[in-house]
Amino acid sequence: MRKLLNGNAYIIYTCPHCSALYSVTICITPPTSIKGIRCKCCGREMVDWSGTVVPVFSFIARPSNDNARHFLPNVAR
Numbered sequence: 001m002r003k004l005l006n007g008n009a010y011i012i013y014t015c016p017h018c019s020a021l022y023s024v025t026i027c028i029t030p031p032t033s034i035k036g037i038r039c040k041c042c043g044r045e046m047v048d049w050s051g052t053v054v055p056v057f058s059f060i061a062r063p064s065n066d067n068a069r070h071f072l073p074n075v076a077r
Contacts (some may be wrong), residue, residue: 012060018042019063024055 013022020041033050040059049055 013046013057015039015042015044015046015063017044017046021060021063022057023060024057027054027056028052029054 010023010025013024014020015022018039018041020039029052031050031052032054033048035048036045037047037049037055037057038044039046041062046057047055
């Protein structure tokens with residue numbers, strides 16, 4: 001789903017492992033490789049990315065179910 005926040009387009013992304021919610025905006029950068037963007041709730045890798053169009057993830061909400069609970073002790077804070 002694509003929305004606008006302060007005039008900037010963003011999408012809503014759901015962690016495929018625990019269903020935590022993130023907003024994602026896109027930045028244009030020099031060629032880069034992002035390794036292992038991890039979920040703040042379950043600590044599991046959500047995406048790998050490379051190129052000049054880079055996603056920026058902003059945490060919105062914890063999942064409303066128990067999916068993340070099993071991974072919380074391993075999340076670095």
